[in-house]
Amino acid sequence: MANRSKKVVISARIDPQLKDALDIAASKQNEKIVKLLEEFVEIGLGTLTLPNPFREGKIRFGNEINFLEVFEAVWDPDEVLFKLRAGAIGPEFCGETLSRQAKVVIGSEYFKGEYDLFDDLNGHTQIWGGTYDKHYVNLELVKKEWPIIESYIAFLDNNQPLVVSYEDYKKMRGLDS
Incomplete structure (x- = not known):
């Protein structure tokens, strides 16, 4: 079984406009897009309740x-x-x-x-x-x-x-x- 404690790669298709927005936001934050995406995913998951x-x-x-x-x-x-x-x-x-x-x-x-x-x-x-x-x-x-x-x-x-x-x-x- 794979080691699940390390980073994993995912692939996703997004609207070109969102990709451009990510580029700009990453540049503004002086962050890599991947780091920004991780933060956004965590924030999004944090809004879910059950x-x-x-x-x-x-x-x-x-x-x-x-x-x-x-x-x-x-x-x-x-x-x-x-x-x-x-x-x-x-x-x-x-x-x-x-x-x-x-x-x-x-x-x-x-x-x-x-x-x-x-x-x-x-x-x-x-x-x-x-x-x-x-x-x-x-x-x-x-x-x-x-x-x-x-x-x-x-x-x-x-x-x-x-x-x-x-x-x-x-x-x-x-x-x-």
Whole structure:
């Protein structure tokens, strides 16, 4: 798995007028465009909010929390752990696909284990207070099977209204062991 703690390259198409505005703003600020873009992305993400998923183990609407706060609480350099945490929060945070992938893990006895998925939320539990649902998983098994879980959800999406259990999907693919 790639080292997710270093800078990554993204590519985006933007309106030529916005590109010119970035050039001018970067020149005015005496900054590189890349640095300015990083700042703008962070500012933009900082304006997003969502229902707080960490109060009393369930989302309480009307109790908004900053998206970046939740992101910082659940982010981990381990991509599978991060995606599983994000998905466990629910579609309000990460969208339907990751949420459904996490439900495969959290809703199954097969993936139960000793690892506390949220643990101390990177120190945020002391800051926020309250409680959240505990999920104990076999993280090594989840990491091993994550590509299968991703393909399972994609299979279900592409073959609606067909409903197949994760175990049956693995059997169909010859992946049961």
